[in-house]
Each structure stands twice: as structure tokens, then as C-alpha cells.
Amino acid sequence: MENIYRPIRCEVKDIITESPTIKTVVLKPKEEFSFLAGQFASLTVPGVGEAPFTPSSSPYDKEKLEFTVMRTGRVTDAIHNLKKGDIVGVRGPYGKPYPLEHYKGKEILLVGGGVGLAPIRALFLALMETISNYKRIVFCCGARTPDDYIYKEMILDKWHNLCEEYPLCFRITVDKKNEEWKYGEGVVTKTLDGLDIDIKNSVAVVCGPPIMMKFTTLKLLEIGYREEQIYLSMERKMYCAVGQCRHCLIGDLFVCKDGPVFTYDQIKDKPNIWA
Numbered sequence: 001m002e003n004i005y006r007p008i009r010c011e012v013k014d015i016i017t018e019s020p021t022i023k024t025v026v027l028k029p030k031e032e033f034s035f036l037a038g039q040f041a042s043l044t045v046p047g048v049g050e051a052p053f054t055p056s057s058s059p060y061d062k063e064k065l066e067f068t069v070m071r072t073g074r075v076t077d078a079i080h081n082l083k084k085g086d087i088v089g090v091r092g093p094y095g096k097p098y099p100l101e102h103y104k105g106k107e108i109l110l111v112g113g114g115v116g117l118a119p120i121r122a123l124f125l126a127l128m129e130t131i132s133n134y135k136r137i138v139f140c141c142g143a144r145t146p147d148d149y150i151y152k153e154m155i156l157d158k159w160h161n162l163c164e165e166y167p168l169c170f171r172i173t174v175d176k177k178n179e180e181w182k183y184g185e186g187v188v189t190k191t192l193d194g195l196d197i198d199i200k201n202s203v204a205v206v207c208g209p210p211i212m213m214k215f216t217t218l219k220l221l222e223i224g225y226r227e228e229q230i231y232l233s234m235e236r237k238m239y240c241a242v243g244q245c246r247h248c249l250i251g252d253l254f255v256c257k258d259g260p261v262f263t264y265d266q267i268k269d270k271p272n273i274w275a
């Protein structure tokens with residue numbers, strides 16, 4: 001019988017400092033590891049422990065696997081201290097991905113804040129592989145300050161330049177700018193003001209800290225999105241990742257098995273969804 005807990009070995013190829021608290025770890029899997037955008041995996045640092053993360057790299061890239069990790073405690077500390085050549089374990093993928101088959105022919109609004117840009121980056125890279133399937137991508141990103149912006153070069157240079165070639169636009173903001181910042185200022189919900197989008201033929205995908213997800217969802221509802229058009233990537237403390245330990249329950253839904261991607265109408269009546 002297949003062992004659902006078996007991690008595969010991965011070699012650390014690079015560690016990229018994204019912000020004072022966030023790093024991206026670039027791994028080379030020693031065996032094939034496939035995932036779909038939105039799914040997550042459990043990353044083990046030998047001798048320390050494991051924690052769940054959503055890959056932030058392209059699901060189409062079989063050569064490398066990237067995780068973008070905010071330092072919050074024991075395991076994430078150990079991940080930030082990894083060095084090139086170290087070996088870690090990855091098990092998964094787990095959970096339900098973004099249902100791209102429902103996104104076909106639509107305008108896709110991506111809204112990401114802080115480390116919440118990680119799953120959105122994997123999704124964006126997957127969408128770009130089959131861009132002719134979608135009408136347009138509107139990508140709204142936010143961070144607290146310019147220094148907190150992750151994927152800065154990728155978003156502000158590489159991806160921004162794609163707008164001339166593809167049906168794509170970016171709305172970029174920070175809560176508080178500095179002198180060098182030439183983009184918007186204000187919380188990420190501000191990027192939703194004056195959206196030129198055909199809301200009836202659109203889906204919105206949101207990932208970020210709970211407070212950002214809450215106010216973004218309320219704003220999306222206010223401007224006309226229906227509950228079932230809003231896709232949220234939910235996080236809960238979790239251990240097993242396979243529906244056994246019950247630590248990740250939102251009401252009667254398991255984040256690990258039924259999520260982590262939920263539409264707002266699936267979870268809106270569950271207790272403490274923004275906790």
C-alpha cells in the first residue's frame with residue numbers, strides 16, 4: 001500500500017531573501033514531484049519538524065520546486081537557516097487546487113498580499129502557460145512597505161513587461177511608501193477601486209493575511225462579485241495534512257482535504273473563518 005506520509009528527498013539549490021521576514025527556498029526533487037496550483041505540501045527539516053506550505057513555483061516546472069516561507073516559529077526558523085546542498089523532505093501534494101476548468105474564458109482577478117502572494121504566483125505561472133484560455137488577468141498585489149514586497153523584481157520588471165504582449169495588467173500598492181516607490185499607496189483593497197472588469201464573467205482569487213482576506217472579500221461583494229465567484233486560500237494550523245488529526249477544521253470542513261481553496265459561499269457560515 002502507498003505510504004501517504006512518505007516524504008521525497010529534495011536538495012536545497014538556493015535560498016532567496018525576499019524581505020526581512022520571508023525567504024524562498026529553491027529545491028531540486030530527487031524523485032518526480034507534481035502538483036497543481038493551490039495544492040500544498042508538507043516540508044520537513046530533518047531533526048526539527050515539518051510544516052505545510054504552498055509551492056510558489058510553476059506547476060509546469062518539473063526541475064525545481066520553490067516554497068516562499070515567512071519566519072514565524074521553529075520550523076520556519078530552520079527553513080530560513082537552510083544552506084545550499086542541505087537535504088529536506090517534501091510530502092504531498094495535498095488538498096484541492098484552483099479549479100482552472102471553471103476559469104476558462106473569464107477575466108481572472110488575482111489579489112495577493114504579503115506571503116499570500118506565494119500560491120498566487122504558482123497560479124499566475126500556470127495561467128500564463130495557457131493564457132489563450134482566459135480573457136484577461138488583472139493582478140492586484142500589496143505589501144506593507146516596499147521592503148516587504150516579495151518577488152519584487154519578478155513583478156515590477158519581468159511580469160510587468162509582459163503586459164504589452166498579453167491580456168494582463170497589474171495594480172501594485174504598498175500600505176506605506178518611501179521616496180523611491182513609484183507605484184500606488186494604500187491597502188490592497190484600494191486597488192479594487194475603479195476596476196475595469198466584466199464582473200459577471202470573472203472570478204476573483206484572494207490570498208493573504210486573514211484581515212486582508214476579510215476586507216478584500218467584503219469589497220468584492222460590494223462591487224458585485226457573487227459569493228461563489230470568490231476563491232479563498234485558507235490556512236489553519238495543521239499536522240497530518242490528510243484529514244486525520246482534525247487540527248485544521250473550519251466547522252465541518254478540513255482545510256487539508258476539502259481545501260485549502262474554498263469559494264466564499266462554501267465557508268461563509270462556518271465559525272471564525274477569518275481567525
Ligand SMILES: Cc1cc2nc3c(=O)[nH]c(=O)nc-3n(C[C@H](O)[C@H](O)[C@H](O)COP(=O)(O)OP(=O)(O)OC[C@H]3O[C@@H](n4cnc5c(N)ncnc54)[C@H](O)[C@@H]3O)c2cc1C
Nearest residue numbers: 040051052053054068069070072073074075076118236237
Ligand atoms: C495549506 C497551508 C499552506 C501554507 N502555505 C504557506 C506558505 O506558502 N508560506 C508560508 O510562509 N506559510 C504558509 N503556511 C503557514 C505555515 O504552515 C506556518 O507558518 C508554519 O506551520 C509555522 O510553523 P513554525 O514551526 O515555524 O511555527 P510554530 O512554532 O508552529 O508557530 C509559530 C506561530 O505561528 C502560528 N501558526 C502556526 N501555523 C499556522 C498556520 N497554519 N496559520 C496561522 N498561524 C500559524 C502559531 O500559532 C504560532 O503563533 C501555510 C499553512 C497552510 C495550512
